[in-house]
Amino acid sequence: MDESVPMTIEGHQRLQEELKQLVRFERPKVVQDIAEARSHGDLSENAEYDAAKDKQGFVEGRIKELNHKIAMAQVIDPAKIKTDKIVFGAKVTLIDVDTDKEVTYQIVGVDEADIKVGKISISSPVGRALVGHRVDEEVNINVPSGVKVYEVTNIEYS
Structure with a gap:
């Protein structure tokens, strides 16, 4: 069974940097803290x-x-994707049909999602609803308040 998880190059690099930070700095510091605390004597009452x-x-x-x-x-490089459909890695600009409000999202892996910077998971309801659509198509997205209708105005892979 293939359990691979799609991830952008940027997301992969971020995980590798966090791992490097933990292995090189955090782990040795914790070992040092344990040794110092152990030197204070009775471990049963040592907070x-x-x-x-x-x-x-x-x-x-x-x-x-x-x-x-x-x-x-x-690891997927969105810049190498050649399609006119929305797929993983796409940066998608949408217009809310009811309010004319424009939003832009990039469809990324689960570990990269951060709505504050416009990155949504491919497995989120919005991400799943967008996949496969093209520019000028309308997308119906189920949200807690009902169904929102968006028009796809731009798709980029960079």
């Missing part, structure tokens, strides 16, 4: 030791998670 061990658990868990995500990543 510093407990906090350092908790942080170590978090750091090691995150390293394991990042290694898994990087290993499962199917």
Whole structure:
């Protein structure tokens, strides 16, 4: 079973940078904090030791998670995509048919999604609704308040 997860080059690099930061700096610092707390004596009542061990658990868990995500990543360069349809990596400009408000989203992987910067997951309801549409088509998107209708005005791959 193929469990690969689509990810942009930028998203993949961000995960690799976080992993490098954790392995090179955070992990050694936690080990140092544990050693220092251990030197203070009785570990049964040592809050510093407990906090350092908790942080170590978090750091090691995150390293394991990042290694898994990087290993499962199917890195896709949107600039190499040649299609007139909306697919993974597309930067899509939409007009809300009711309000004439323009929005732009880039369709990215689950770990890259950040609505504040206009990046939506391909597996989100909006991302799934947009995939396969072309410029000048209307897209019906189910939202909690009902159905929103958008017109696709531009699709870019860069």
